[in-house]
Amino acid sequence: AANAPPVDDVTSAHALSAAKPYHEIPGPKAFPVVGNTWRFIKGMGNYASLDFVQLQKQLREEYGDIVRLSGMHGRCDQVFLFNPESVEKVLRNDGRFPYRDGPGSMHYYRTVLRKDRFKGVAGTITTQGEEWQKFRTKVNQPLMHPRSALRYLGNINDVADEFLDKIRTLLDHNKELPHDFMKEFHKWSVESIAAVALDTRLGCLAADLRPGSDPQRLMDAAHTVFECFVLLDFTPSLWRYVSTPAWRRFVRAMDTFTDIAEKYIQIATQRIKQRSSDGEGSILERLLIAEGPEVANLMATDMLFGGVDTTSNLAASLLFYIATYPIPQEKLAKELEMALPNPREPISAHVLEGVPYLKACIKESLRILPIVFGNVRRTQTEMVVDGYRVPKNVDMLLQHMLISHDERHFPRPLSFEPERWLRGGAHAHTAHPFASLPFGFGPRTCVGRRFAEMEVQVLLAKMVRNFKIEYHYGDKLQYQTTILNNVTSPLKFRLLPRRK
Numbered sequence: 027a028a029n030a031p032p033v034d035d036v037t038s039a040h041a042l043s044a045a046k047p048y049h050e051i052p053g054p055k056a057f058p059v060v061g062n063t064w065r066f067i068k069g070m071g072n073y074a075s076l077d078f079v080q081l082q083k084q085l086r087e088e089y090g091d092i093v094r095l096s097g098m099h100g101r102c103d104q105v106f107l108f109n110p111e112s113v114e115k116v117l118r119n120d121g122r123f124p125y126r127d128g129p130g131s132m133h134y135y136r137t138v139l140r141k142d143r144f145k146g147v148a149g150t151i152t153t154q155g156e157e158w159q160k161f162r163t164k165v166n167q168p169l170m171h172p173r174s175a176l177r178y179l180g181n182i183n184d185v186a187d188e189f190l191d192k193i194r195t196l197l198d199h200n201k202e203l204p205h206d207f208m209k210e211f212h213k214w215s216v217e218s219i220a221a222v223a224l225d226t227r228l229g230c231l232a233a234d235l236r237p238g239s240d241p242q243r244l245m246d247a248a249h250t251v252f253e254c255f256v257l258l259d260f261t262p263s264l265w266r267y268v269s270t271p272a273w274r275r276f277v278r279a280m281d282t283f284t285d286i287a288e289k290y291i292q293i294a295t296q297r298i299k300q301r302s303s304d305g306e307g308s309i310l311e312r313l314l315i316a317e318g319p320e321v322a323n324l325m326a327t328d329m330l331f332g333g334v335d336t337t338s339n340l341a342a343s344l345l346f347y348i349a350t351y352p353i354p355q356e357k358l359a360k361e362l363e364m365a366l367p368n369p370r371e372p373i374s375a376h377v378l379e380g381v382p383y384l385k386a387c388i389k390e391s392l393r394i395l396p397i398v399f400g401n402v403r404r405t406q407t408e409m410v411v412d413g414y415r416v417p418k419n420v421d422m423l424l425q426h427m428l429i430s431h432d433e434r435h436f437p438r439p440l441s442f443e444p445e446r447w448l449r450g451g452a453h454a455h456t457a458h459p460f461a462s463l464p465f466g467f468g469p470r471t472c473v474g475r476r477f478a479e480m481e482v483q484v485l486l487a488k489m490v491r492n493f494k495i496e497y498h499y500g501d502k503l504q505y506q507t508t509i510l511n512n513v514t515s516p517l518k519f520r521l522l523p524r525r526k
């Protein structure tokens with residue numbers, strides 16, 4: 027009919043009035059005074075011992091594809107979404123300034139504690155509204171343009187080569203890597219993202235790192251900041267009222283980040299002054315020239331926060347799947363033999379254009395173990411989701427990990443089948459496009475996606491081109507969910523040189 031609302035209409039008066047009321051969304055009942063908070067108190071509530079992913083599973087089993095959690099003291103209501111159609115509705119209607127709550131500790135550090143240093147600017151991760159948009163607009167062009175990442179391809183190749191050299195020295199008599207090999211992935215990822223963010227080679231993979239050296243301090247600080255996010259922002263903490271030990275450790279680590287970034291910004295400033303030609307500079311130089319040292323520092327540190335643990339855990343999980351699925355590994359090895367006849371040649375942009383199976387392996391790894399297991403948007407306006415009227419200021423929790431594990435979308439969901447991602451292929455998936463969204467979506471999508479993908483593509487190509495990778499300690503990847511999915515399996519990969 028001429029007056030029928032468009033299919034995607036979720037905010038018009040017509041759509042809202044036809045929807046079911048908000049309070050009818052299924053979910054655990056909030057009791058007077060104690061609300062639902064008691065369910066998360068140890069020794070009292072049935073949700074207290076669950077991590078985020080376990081909580082999601084439990085809620086979906088108990089209540090279905092949309093679940094409301096209200097009465098959480100000090101927090102706004104949360105609505106969990108377990109179907110991709112609803113996720114799409116929310117992400118396509120999140121307004122001009124998509125709102126994703128960030129760690130309050132980091133925001134406080136930048137806007138209150140070290141206000142003088144940052145002159146009122148606070149970066150991308152923790153800001154909202156026009157403040158977020160203003161900052162993001164400044165950094166989008168230098169960071170998100172495809173050419174921007176390619177500028178670093180040479181450095182990313184060098185870091186991967188160093189990583190391969192390093193692992194050759196770590197193999198035991200059985201050609202196996204040590205059980206704590208995860209820490210080498212961390213070094214690789216700090217080194218790779220620092221080459222972009224700080225425009226320098228820090229030397230994280232060196233054999234003899236001194237405790238007070240920049241790479242060692244930066245890696246320690248990265249570790250501490252993530253540990254403290256969990257303690258300060260994701261578990262009850264008094265840091266807003268008193269200076270707790272975790273808060274003090276956090277401030278020291280944040281200061282280290284800021285100081286190291288400042289050092290390399292000063293070096294870049296000198297470089298700019300001495301340069302005679304005005305060809306296109308690095309991301310750091312461009313931000314420095316166009317926006318000044320505060321913006322350059324905040325973006326560099328945001329890249330370090332966003333780009334260390336994410337990429338290292340992706341590399342580790344991806345290699346695990348490659349090692350435990352020999353058929354896809356051999357298919358990939360064949361593709362790489364064609365694309366890179368000489369394994370010692372660098373991985374060029376041209377090589378990366380001709381490796382669809384390699385890219386499919388990365389997508390499949392992120393589908394099974396998305397390192398960022400879910401996303402969140404706070405509603406900016408009243409809207410209809412899954413037939414219910416959801417008011418403004420509700421956190422919509424978009425659970426792509428569980429959606430990707432749902433047989434309705436991906437048959438044999440825990441099986442590593444890169445063929446799902448070969449477009450037009452016989453096994454291409456038919457799932458909704460929002461059923462696997464590891465980097466988010468829309469104007470607030472991951473700013474480092476191109477760098478992460480490039481780093482991991484280069485590493486995987488070099489690893490599989492040079493080694494046959496085996497794993498003999500179980501076929502199920504172990505991980506721990508905190509604010510990210512952290513790989514915990516002992517990464518004792520066995521590496522056998524491939525014939526050239």
Ligand code: HEM
Pocket residue numbers: 126150151162219328329330332333334336337340396397398401402463464465466467468469470471472473474475477478
């Ligand atoms: C495997 C690697 C990575 C994954 C899975 C990942 C995932 C994500 C996700 C899901 C978001 C939220 C997006 C949204 O709300 O729609 C995000 C945001 C962000 N990521 Fe990444 N990321 C990765 C690597 C990186 C790297 C290498 C950088 C460094 C450049 C980075 C920097 C950021 C920043 C700064 C944001 C906040 C953007 C904003 O709020 O405007 N990420 N990432």
